[in-house]
Structures are given as structure tokens and as C-alpha cells.
Ligand SMILES: Nc1ncnc2c1ncn2[C@@H]1O[C@H](COP(=O)(O)OP(=O)(O)OP(=O)(O)O)[C@@H](O)[C@H]1O
């Protein structure tokens with residue numbers, strides 16, 4: 337049975353979709369087979385082109401049921417389900433399928449209030465500070481907000497995912513073949529934390545993460561030329577196996 341992670345939250349624009357693709361990309365960089373599951377009817381499906389992970393369209397109820405059934409029938413995959421805002425009932429439904437629920441929130445009082453409510457609704461969820469500022473002063477104030485309002489969450493609070501302007505490249509179709517190191521590192525870091533939360537141990541085949549800090553996004557173009565780029569290493573195999581041993585490739589399946 338694939339592990340299922342739902343990225344939820346009733347507030348809009350907290351970074352659910354971006355985080356779901358960053359997490360899929362990070363999982364793939366760590367050698368995990370990941371599927372990005374779209375449930376938000378407001379978004380257009382993205383193709384597999386240029387990605388190291390599979391994308392599936394589960395915007396209708398029927399498609400969602402089929403995708404969940406498919407995930408339940410395969411081992412060794414991680415399904416990452418992107419929720420939509422303001423869908424409290426569907427969120428409850430999705431959370432029921434999930435091995436882990438992630439709740440991204442931004443550095444505002446309003447977001448913190450919303451995530452506290454969502455944490456009460458989903459007792460097994462973890463909160464993820466999202467688009468966390470890189471600028472020193474703004475970062476301090478955001479961290480102060482965390483310490484003041486969410487102190488005591490302990491393991492239910494993941495480390496912040498920084499603002500990485502290049503993260504929008506993962507939502508392009510196709511995804512560019514060369515992605516900035518700062519983005520790959522942020523994705524790996526996120527995936528490592530989530531794998532740890534799921535108690536999945538992976539062999540660390542990757543080079544150590546570079547401690548590169550992206551300049552303030554407002555002050556720079558989205559993909560500064562000075563940023564080092566990484567060419568995609570070999571794509572991990574998408575082949576899995578059914579319980580009966582037959583070869584299985586989720587990307588070729590009708591869902
Ligand atoms: N880590 C990040 N760094 C920089 N920008 C980000 C990051 N995460 C999200 N964003 C930006 O924030 C905006 C909202 O992100 P996103 O669409 O992922 O949120 P959402 O929660 O899925 O929204 P919705 O509720 O509408 O589904 C987008 O412009 C996206 O590019």
C-alpha cells in the first residue's frame with residue numbers, strides 16, 4: 337500500500353499546491369517514487385513532462401476514488417494529495433485516507449489562527465511554516481511569531497520551508513530540465529523531514545545539502561543567472577509491482 341500524504345487547510349494561498357510539488361520533487365531526489373494527486377477543480381492538470389514524479393488528475397469524485405484504490409494496491413510509492421482551499425468536508429474526507437496530513441501556513445496572525453483551528457480538526461496533522469522569509473529581519477519576526485503562538489506543538493511543527501522564488505518552476509508545464517540548486521535543496525530538506533515523520537528510512541545517496549540562501553525574491557528575478565543549476569540526475573524508475581508480481585507503471589495507468 338502506498339503512503340498517502342494530504343496537504344490541506346481551509347485558508348487559500350498558503351502554499352498547498354507548491355508544497356505538494358516541492359515534496360514530490362524532493363521525494364524523487366531522495367530516490368522515492370512519488371505521485372502528485374490533483375484534487376483542486378480550480379487548477380489545470382500538469383503533465384509528467386520534465387518531472388521526476390508522476391502526476392494524476394483526481395478532480396472528480398470518481399477519479400479520486402480510482403486513484404486512492406490504485407495507491408492502495410501498490411507498494412513503494414508515496415501519493416501526495418494537493419487539497420484546495422475552503423473545502424472543509426472534502427478535507428475531512430481526504431484526511432481519512434491519509435497516513436499524514438500537512439497544513440502549510442504563512443507568517444501572519446491570520447494564517448496562524450487558521451492553522452491552529454486546522455490542527456484541532458486533524459489531530460494527526462503537522463503544521464508546515466510555508467514561504468518563510470529569507471530576509472534576516474523578516475525571518476526573525478516570523479520565527480518570533482512561531483515561538484509565541486505555536487510553542488508547544490513539538491513534533492507537530494515541521495521546520496520552515498523558505499521562500500524560494502524558483503518553486504514556481506515546478507508548476508510549469510513542462511518543468512525546465514535545469515532547476516536551481518536552492519530549489520532542489522529546499523525540496524530535499526522538506527522530503528527528509530516528511531520521510532522521518534512517516535518513519536521511512538532512505539539510504540542517503542545524495543551529496544550533502546548546500547547551505548545556500550536565496551536572496552530576497554522581491555529583489556531578484558525568479559531564476560537569477562547567478563544561481564547554480566542542477567541537471568536532472570537519472571530519473572528514478574517508476575516501475576512498481578502489483579501484489580501478484582506483475583510490473584506496474586502508474587504513469588501508464590488510466591485513472
Ligand atoms: N516556498 C515558496 N516560495 C515562494 N513562493 C511560494 C512558495 N510556496 C508558495 N509560493 C507562492 O505562493 C502563492 C500561493 O501558492 P499556492 O498556489 O501553492 O497556494 P495554495 O495553498 O495551493 O492556494 P489555493 O488555496 O488557491 O489552492 C503562489 O504564487 C506560489 O508561487
Ligand SMILES: [Mg+2]
Nearest residue numbers: 352353376420
Ligand atoms: Mg492550490
